[in-house]
Amino acid sequence: MAAHAQAANEAATENGNDIVVTALRRDTTVQTTPMAITALTGETLTNAGVTNIADYAKFVPSLRIQDNGPGQRRVSLRGVQASGEATVGVYYDDTPVTGSVGVSSDAAGRTADFTLFDVNRIEVLRGPQGTLYGASSMGGAIRVIFNKPTQEYEGTIEGQAMTTKGGGFGYFVNGMVNVPLVKDVLAARAVLYRRDSDGYIDNTYLNRKNVNDYTATGGRLMLRFTPTSNFTIDGTAAFENTDAVSATWNPSVGKYKSAAQVNLPYTDKSQLYSLTANWDIGFANLTSITSYQHRKSAYAADDSYYIGTYRTEAKCASYTGSACSSDTLASYYDYLDSISPAAIYYPGSTKDFTQELRLSSTDGGPIDWTVGAFFQNRKNHVTSEDALADDATGEIIFPVQLIYRREIFDKLKQAAVFGEGTYHVTPSLSLTAGIRYYDYDKTVTGYTDIAWDLIGANIRPVSSVKSSADGTLLKFNASWQANPDMLFYATASQGYRPGGANQVIGLSADLTPYEADKLWNYEVGSKLNLLGRALTLNLAAFQIDWDNMQVSGRTTNGAYSFLSNAGAARIRGLEAEAFVRPVKGVQLNFSGNYLDAKLTEDQVNDAVVAAGRAGDRIPYIPHFAGSMGAEYRTPVSDTVEFFARADVNYVGSSYSEFRPTNVYRVKMDDYVLANLRVGFELPESDAGIYLFVNNVFDAVAINRASMSSTPNSYAATSAAPRTIGVNVRRSF
Structure with missing residues (x-):
């Protein structure tokens, strides 16, 4: 009986009952927070070999990643996915990070991502947090x-070596050191890491193996200054430099085979700086986050096959304005040969300043409250240019030799004030209400300074378009703590994305702006500790009503593609x-979700025709997904533990387009990924050595696919093939 009680108490801690989170801007535990939240501790991340968002997504219900590689990941929760601004906020500590907007105003498709090492925990808040x-x-x-x-001397060193089936060698090295500088006043923590992989995709056109190599070098320096017992300043400077090649391959050519005529580089130099001050003023805590x-990033797409579609007599006639003679046709073909192979190259930069100031109660009275203000000034610049590549190696020629160039500048300013309060009607019954008022202005400026008459892209002077709006977001929550082991809650909450303006040359002024889209989330849930706290069970059911969706569509005459607002969706889960x-x-974990995400209105209005029709499933969102994990430890001697x-992760099938009748709609089959990790640990010296196998059964796990009318356009990204390696770590 005593052993069972001890095991139950240990389970209460290790299974997440006592993990302290700050999702509500104050300290609570997972099981007493009346919302759907998954918390993954640093120990869990280390034990599972997690290094990035794609690794930990499998543990979180309804979290979906379209992974185009580092810095090019689209993140969605609960099926809320669309082109435009991000639908999921990503924060490092309290600092929001944003994706680069690109030429299509699609910041959601390039979410910033730092390597995960020396992490305390990850909190995933499911449902709108407006x-x-x-x-x-x-x-x-x-x-x-x-x-x-x-205020302790400590450090960690970790190394890993691995090899991927059909690919090359990879490794990473991580290091951390913590040093107290002034007793009880100043301490520093430094992290450095380097990751390298030879890749596993072969390019059959260029006859090159393992083209999707990847290298990342990064780190961060953190300082904590505590001049008094009630005042703390945390400063963080983080960087990560990535050099990689696209991990996209062509299923019609072969498994993990690419037919790209150009080697497609991706570079990313990310820097993140923050200064956070916390001041306990007695009745409340004042927090400032600057x-x-x-x-700075650059990515590329192969334009060679598209240029090849112009190699017809009809295109020649269209280009010259009359029927082409044999000599004219030969000269025209020579011109096409001179501009191919080529890549659409997108160098750009993002600069984002944010400031938040908030005050949260700490006096433990009948009302818990938080009030605050937020400001953001984001500046994006991206160049869209067609650049020549070497026909033998496929490498883009630097300095770039340009066929075409267009510049776009995107500026977004946002300001908001917000407040949320919880009234504890009784010790077991609590009511919460929140409101946020927001105001934003967006300006998009562009010009074309190198024309490309082949495709009708003429020189265009500088032009600017603007969009602005304001509004409110609401939240209501009721929770009942039936007993210390049972919590029930109901929530109605709103979320939104800012609108913007299209920089589409020739688009009429009335179609230039697009509005913010909003949604309501209606949810009920429970958090249960059962069997003497040996079992923790958390459940949630919800419906999301999404109106005025931002969609990518075309004008009714088919002339222009742009972002607009059309249609509505309902997501039940x-x-x-x-x-x-x-x-x-022994510790076991299970998670799963069912999502029915579909349109309730056609994505059509008086100005735009988009793909979706009522009843269509939202692309890339499977109905079912789930994971299972099992962890086992046992002593093998006085100093060594086995x-x-x-971990097993299942993802159901999904589709790349809305319409079942779309000839370019690609089905992504369901898949199962299994990872295995075994090793020995020395608890007294905090060290371990592990052998691991990722993707044990070598599944072809495609998470994104697309197709167009251009030859060899059927493209996919997927999890890596079976990978075997060894991992060693030591803390001191």
């Missing part, structure tokens, strides 16, 4: 909380998480 987190959290928010400097993000520790040394962990 009142406390604002724009681009309409599907939810992800918060990565770093370990902070302490942050700045600077990101169920989510479940369970954590079990049946006996000492460790084993297995």
